[in-house]
Amino acid sequence: MTKYESTVKQVPYQQTAVFARLSDLRHLEVIKDRMDDPAFQQAISAQVPADKVEKLRETVQNLEFTADSVTVTNTPIGAVTLAIVERDEPKCIKFELQNAPIQGNLWVQILPTSDYTSKMKCTIGIEANFFIRKMIEKHLKEGVEKLADMLAQIPYY
Numbered sequence: 001m002t003k004y005e006s007t008v009k010q011v012p013y014q015q016t017a018v019f020a021r022l023s024d025l026r027h028l029e030v031i032k033d034r035m036d037d038p039a040f041q042q043a044i045s046a047q048v049p050a051d052k053v054e055k056l057r058e059t060v061q062n063l064e065f066t067a068d069s070v071t072v073t074n075t076p077i078g079a080v081t082l083a084i085v086e087r088d089e090p091k092c093i094k095f096e097l098q099n100a101p102i103q104g105n106l107w108v109q110i111l112p113t114s115d116y117t118s119k120m121k122c123t124i125g126i127e128a129n130f131f132i133r134k135m136i137e138k139h140l141k142e143g144v145e146k147l148a149d150m151l152a153q154i155p156y157y
Contacts, residue, residue, distance in 0.1 A: 008120070
């Protein structure tokens with residue numbers, strides 16, 4: 001398995017609050033509502049090429065959330081699920097890809113830095129042959145970093 005790690009991100013919230021929010025994926029459903037917020041749209045436009053914004057909006061609107069999983073339904077290969085497979089409260093949440101053409105997992109590690117702040121690191125692991133891995137390696141390196149950035153900016157209250 002090949003692993004890709006983000007840099008450590010500082011989070012201005014308690015470790016327990018971050019863990020509680022991320023360990024129930026229904027809390028992330030607010031992403032759908034934020035897609036209609038003009039300020040959020042402007043922030044997205046600054047980070048995503050204009051020709052990809054509508055595709056991103058469509059993908060986000062087609063996400064299905066449960067306490068233990070998030071499923072994207074409009075992919076070329078059908079529905080793909082990222083499911084929680086282990087919770088190590090309050091320091092780690094492990095996810096696994098399901099119904100995907102490659103095996104993959106994600107770890108979100110959360111550690112306290114003080115009584116009111118914490119730090120976070122994301123790790124993606126994939127099991128793919130050499131050619132597929134080389135095709136997606138750049139995207140995984142960028143993706144794990146962007147995921148960690150996004151998770152560090154969520155309000156955890």
